[in-house]
Amino acid sequence: MSNLREKFSGAVHEGMLSAQGRRFAIVAARFNDFIVDKLIDGALDALRRTGASDGDIELFRCPGAMELPGLVRRVADSGRFDGIICLGAVIRGATPHFDLVVGEATAGVARVGGEARAAVAYGVLACDTIEQAVERAGTKAGNRGFDAAMVAIEMADLYARLGADAVAEVGRQTPRRSK
DSSP: OHHHHHHOOSOOOOOOSOOTTOOEEEEEEOTTHHHHHHHHHHHHHHHHHTTOOGGGEEEEEESSGGGHHHHHHHHHHTTOOSEEEEEEEEEOOSSTHHHHHHHHHHHHHHHHHHHOSSEEEEEEEEESSHHHHHHHBTSTTOBHHHHHHHHHHHHHHHHHHHHHHHHHHHHHHSOOOOO
16 A cells, blocks of 8 residues: 555545444355354454444344345445345356356345445355365465455444535535524
């Protein structure tokens, strides 16, 4: 960021990594739950480390990654959450089913993320092998559930800041009436 500051003097808008006072939903697939449960653990760890209380976190489960977009849509439409963390694991098999599920889940969640007022983070693993999934669920390659939660936390803060900026701007532009 310091190098950017030398080149750019305009306003920079970024979110902070603070979950305190915000509400989060974790929407997770049950399929491959031996992997997804580790992603949920990672997401909970990130939320707690950044100040979320357990009372501000809700977990929603669906059968598989294909059902994530529909459930994420309904959770987002509830208006109860500042951030939504989508978690799942799709492991390649011998058929094109993998490509269909991953593509539809990704496109569906992305569509909701682009339209929702809540921050939506995508933490669905798309792996060729079980070993790759295990690595990304908390061993050698970190925990993608933790990573997705950090994205949701930062973006929820940024969305809140943008909303506060918009309210402040409207207040500055509203002419005052004299009595």
